Amino acid sequence: MQALPLLALALCALQLCPAVLGGKGHQRKRMQVGSFSWQNCGGGQDPAVIRSMSIQPDPINIPGDITVSIAGATSVTMRSPLAGDVVLEKQLGGGSWIKVPCVDxxxxxxxxxxxxxxxxxxxxxxxxxxxxxxxxxxxxCPFKAGSYALPTCSFYIPNLDLPSWLTNGNYRFQVVLSNGGYQIACLKLTLSLQSN
Structure with missing residues (x-):
């Protein structure tokens, strides 16, 4: 199994980068650990889907260490221009979700x-x-078609200098990758962030 250009793509969910991907014909999968969960959202039709993903700790501390593992595959080469459409929502105290506007x-x-x-x-x-x-x-780019895996590894997330109202809380992300108007992948993530 080749190594995946995943981390560079998957952490866009954290607005650090975009998502990793997996092969055509796979069923929608969902994994949940505490408040962290992920789900392919392309209805099984996308040429790229994630097969497994874990992120620890839960909630994610910023700044702080994070441990990530991810695996997937893509049946198409991901090349420029690789468009990304990110929807970010934050949960309010009462449980409702609000869309976070695009700022910087x-x-x-x-x-x-x-x-x-x-x-x-x-x-x-x-x-x-x-x-x-x-x-x-x-x-x-380009990221060639194939299977990819990033084994469990840890790294440090520095202080991202985000406003406090954006760092603490529960978040939902949907990331859609496309090329030439053709959808390549769709990923939904739910996670919690805690600013130290």
Whole structure:
């Protein structure tokens, strides 16, 4: 199994990057650990779906250490322009959910090309950051069709300098990846964040 350019894509759910993907014909899957859960939302028709994902701790502490594992596959090459449509909602005290608007590319945002965003975050020619480098996972488009896995690994999330109203609480994300108007993947995540 090849290593996945996943971390670079999957943590967009945390507005750090977009999602990882898995193969055509797989059933919708859902996994829940505490308040963290994930679900492929393409109705089994997308060429890319996640097969497994775990994130610890729950809630995620910012700043703090996070442990992630993820596996998936894609039957198509993901290339530029890789559009991303992110819907971010926060749970209010009474249990209802409100959509977080797109402010400075954080929130409910449309991204014309996530490949370009990756190139700006990690300039081409520079080494991919850890843990991607250790597992031989590329951090630039195109991401070739195939099966991918990021074994359990830990890394540090620095203080993201987000407003306090955005860091503490329960969140729902839906991330849809597409190329040329063709949907490649859809992922829903629910998680909790706690600012230290």
């Amino acid at each position: 590319n954080i929130g409910t945002c449309k991204y014309d090309d996530l490949c370009d965003i990756l190139d700006r975050a990690i300039p081409p020619g520079t080494p991919c950051p850890e843990p991607l480098r250790s597992y031989g996972i590329p951090c630039h």
